Amino acid sequence: MADVIIRQAQPEDAGDIYEIEQICFPDPWSLDSISYELEENPRAFYVVAQHSGKVVGYAGLWWVLDEGHITNVAVRPGYRNRKIAEGILSVLLEHTIEQGILHHTLEVRRSNDPAINLYEKFGFETCGVRKGYYRFGGEDALIMWRHEPEREPEEDAEKAAAEE
Numbered sequence: 001m002a003d004v005i006i007r008q009a010q011p012e013d014a015g016d017i018y019e020i021e022q023i024c025f026p027d028p029w030s031l032d033s034i035s036y037e038l039e040e041n042p043r044a045f046y047v048v049a050q051h052s053g054k055v056v057g058y059a060g061l062w063w064v065l066d067e068g069h070i071t072n073v074a075v076r077p078g079y080r081n082r083k084i085a086e087g088i089l090s091v092l093l094e095h096t097i098e099q100g101i102l103h104h105t106l107e108v109r110r111s112n113d114p115a116i117n118l119y120e121k122f123g124f125e126t127c128g129v130r131k132g133y134y135r136f137g138g139e140d141a142l143i144m145w146r147h148e149p150e151r152e153p154e155e156d157a158e159k160a161a162a163e164e
């Protein structure tokens, strides 16, 4: 989507992220939890999409050893189907892969076709099920993983040369 900026989230974005959480999820994170993620958690990395000065989507991730655990991805209803989630997830993955995080995982409601399609588009595959995982509704969660192939050092050098 034109005029959408995708950038690392800042502490000032906590209120907007909280608002989107409340709209999109039956069990939203609290404002305090979101603020902690953005201000204090050294293992958290969040990305937002901004349009006309307003945050319209976001995604977050925790670094756990050499794995990235995606915590949430959400886009405001009026801004969906415009490749915003795709843009956010691309930035989140690219940034963490550059930092050496080659394995990414997440949980998603079994019935959440839009999200499952999105993740499959990025190469995530279902590897397991957590029965009755969600507090609201007791729905199962699919556990999805994506594994970035290890790059040979020459490939990195070639990529760097091509980018110069």
Ligand SMILES: CC(C)(COP(=O)(O)OP(=O)(O)OC[C@H]1O[C@@H](n2cnc3c(N)ncnc32)[C@H](O)[C@@H]1OP(=O)(O)O)[C@@H](O)C(=O)NCCC(=O)NCCS
Pocket: 024, 072, 073, 074, 075, 076, 079, 080, 081, 082, 083, 084, 085, 086, 087, 107, 108, 109, 112, 113, 114, 115, 117, 118, 119, 121
């Ligand atoms: C899932 C969600 C983040 C997608 O955001 P979005 O910005 O509309 O998605 P995009 O426009 O970037 O779509 C990218 C891909 O996702 C999939 N997708 C998105 N919306 C879809 C829908 N309504 N039905 C089927 N697939 C869909 C498609 O594969 C799409 O690629 P395509 O357009 O080439 O088919 C959004 O629907 C949302 O916020 N849902 C509520 C919160 C949520 O459930 N988050 C996931 C928690 S695990």
